[in-house]
Amino acid sequence: MGSIEVIDADITTLRVDAIVNAANERLRGGGGVDGAIHRAGGPAVLEDCRRVVPDGARLPTGEAIATTAGDLPARLVVHTVGPVYAAAGDDAPALLRSCYERSLAVAAEEGCRSIAFPSISTGIYGYPVDDASRIAMDVLTAHVDAGQEPSVVTMCCFGEDDRAVYQQALEDLRTG
Ligand code: AR6
Numbered sequence: 001m002g003s004i005e006v007i008d009a010d011i012t013t014l015r016v017d018a019i020v021n022a023a024n025e026r027l028r029g030g031g032g033v034d035g036a037i038h039r040a041g042g043p044a045v046l047e048d049c050r051r052v053v054p055d056g057a058r059l060p061t062g063e064a065i066a067t068t069a070g071d072l073p074a075r076l077v078v079h080t081v082g083p084v085y086a087a088a089g090d091d092a093p094a095l096l097r098s099c100y101e102r103s104l105a106v107a108a109e110e111g112c113r114s115i116a117f118p119s120i121s122t123g124i125y126g127y128p129v130d131d132a133s134r135i136a137m138d139v140l141t142a143h144v145d146a147g148q149e150p151s152v153v154t155m156c157c158f159g160e161d162d163r164a165v166y167q168q169a170l171e172d173l174r175t176g
Pocket of ligand 1: 009011024030031032034035036119120121122123124126156157162
């Protein structure tokens with residue numbers, strides 16, 4: 001049986017098979033959780049990012065790709081690119097959904113049994129957290145209910161306010 005947990009934590013501290021990074025299309029680091037992951041993971045993460053997305057290339061929004069986790073306690077990092085809310089328009093929900101789905105699929109290909117997600121797109125990329133939480137929890141509950149790997153799923157919010165929003169979205173789904 002799988003599980004979903006919503007926690008308030010720094011994702012760089014989690015000892016899971018895969019942590020997901022809310023990256024950008026260039027995959028060269030940035031602010032927010034991306035900056036925290038590169039700082040904690042060290043130069044090996046950036047080096048592997050250069051290998052999987054060479055200079056001049058990009059990882060399309062809604063896609064995901066795995067790299068080493070360097071010095072992090074996780075085994076690997078799955079980088080995904082969330083939609084910039086103001087720019088994505090009507091495509092924003094489908095693109096955000098794709099981030100969660102593709103990250104799960106990449107982690108499964110890598111043999112991961114546990115995975116932790118940050119609140120993709122709701123920081124610098126401006127996605128309203130209420131709407132984002134419903135999409136995220138919809139994908140994650142469907143995945144776990146289908147009995148697929150990675151079966152141990154953590155939604156790792158940064159701050160109690162966000163944690164409460166994601167927890168509520170989970171409970172709303174569970175109670176129909
Ligand atoms: N652990 C868990 N969550 C965190 C952490 C952490 N250590 N640090 C921040 N968050 P953001 P985005 C939360 O802005 O909106 C970067 O520059 C944060 O509070 O990191 O997808 C990339 O390179 C928020 O809830 O990602 C891109 O250019 C959530 O992570 C751009 O930002 C996501 O906020 C991506 O923007």
